[in-house]
Amino acid sequence: EAGVAQSPRYKIIEKRQSVAFWCNPISGHATLYWYQQILGQGPKLLIQFQNNGVVDDSQLPKDRFSAERLKGVDSTLKIQPAKLEDSAVYLCASSSHEQFFGPGTRLTVL
């Protein structure tokens, strides 16, 4: 089966700019997650969707981060405006009976 797809794989922006990441989960997976992985740390959950509804966004910095999953399939994560400390790898994962991770988007904020 096809895995979790993410794009772009790499993105470099300047601080205060906006950026968006896209995730296409495994077909049929109702649950989708976005994680932030800062260099030298483990992934940290940002938001969890069940179909097109938000289950948990308690760790999402809502003043600058937003995410949506309008049709219960693809999801986008947006940062506006970006800060230096947002430099990280953003991982998308989806789950049914098991969780699978995408390759991630590496964001560098200059």
Added chain:
Amino acid sequence: AQSVTQPDIHITVSEGASLELRCNYSYGATPYLFWYVQSPGQGLQLLLKYFSGDTLVQGIKGFEAEFKRSQSSFNLRKPSVHWSDAAEYFCAVGPTLGDYKLSFGAGTTVTVRA
């Protein structure tokens, strides 16, 4: 709140030698524990998981882990390391069966020397 500690930031091991990576968790209820591996530029791959039952869990790539409730540990082991095992390893804990809202440790980087 659930949390995971991986005490070793970096481990170097010779090819063919055994490997053990430590993981300690903090969770009030029954923990659901996972080990993932991340190779450079790759996504996280599940090595093994523990939900209940036998405390010695077998995973892929020859890895196993042992759950010890008395020590709040879930250490990962491999009897004989291959050069391809060089990667970063993450221990994680989840809240309930089937819920993959995971809390990860900071990871242990494994270097394999010839």
